[in-house]
Amino acid sequence: MDEKMVDALNRQLNAELYSAYLYLSMGTYFESMDMSGFSNWMRVQAQEELAHAMKIHDFIIQRGERVILKRIDSPPTEWESARDAFEHVYSHEQKVTGLINQLVNLALSLGDHATNNFLQWFVAEQVEEEESSSGVLKKVKMAEDSLSALLMLDNELAQRVFTPPTSTK
Ligand SMILES: [Fe+2]
Numbered sequence: 001m002d003e004k005m006v007d008a009l010n011r012q013l014n015a016e017l018y019s020a021y022l023y024l025s026m027g028t029y030f031e032s033m034d035m036s037g038f039s040n041w042m043r044v045q046a047q048e049e050l051a052h053a054m055k056i057h058d059f060i061i062q063r064g065e066r067v068i069l070k071r072i073d074s075p076p077t078e079w080e081s082a083r084d085a086f087e088h089v090y091s092h093e094q095k096v097t098g099l100i101n102q103l104v105n106l107a108l109s110l111g112d113h114a115t116n117n118f119l120q121w122f123v124a125e126q127v128e129e130e131e132s133s134s135g136v137l138k139k140v141k142m143a144e145d146s147l148s149a150l151l152m153l154d155n156e157l158a159q160r161v162f163t164p165p166t167s168t169k
């Protein structure tokens with residue numbers, strides 16, 4: 001594998017771990033606000049990000065290359081409101097989509113079709129990530145002026161469960 005591709009995949013592995021860290025931090029923020037359903041949604045989101053990181057980890061090894069674990073930045077710890085936090089989730093996911101697109105561009109420029117094929121799972125996953133985060137953001141905006149609506153949304157988000165991704169999904 002081209003060294004540039006290995007470096008870029010290792011950076012993305014770090015970015016996925018940072019995403020997990022960011023969402024765990026949002027989870028503890030919501031826990032401190034006694035919004036345990038919102039916190040649950042973030043915990044599940046963090047587990048998904050760890051699964052993304054492991055997918056990249058395993059692919060690097062499968063290709064006979066070396067995983068290099070770098071320092072993970074500290075995430076923010078406070079947000080102004082549920083809306084502020086979900087605006088952050090949505091913009092963060094849009095940023096990650098940009099990173100995945102850059103990885104695909106690099107794989108194609110190197111003629112690395114195996115890595116391009118691997119990355120297509122992430123291309124599809126980012127469509128879902130943007131859809132789900134913007135979907136919750138819309139609901140938060142609708143509920144933000146009513147405590148009962150916000151509590152109903154908290155109950156809804158408490159239902160989310162983590163399902164590990166399979167090799168094809
Ligand atoms: Fe991710």
Ligand SMILES: [Fe+2]
Binds near residue numbers: 049093096129
């Ligand atoms: Fe994500």
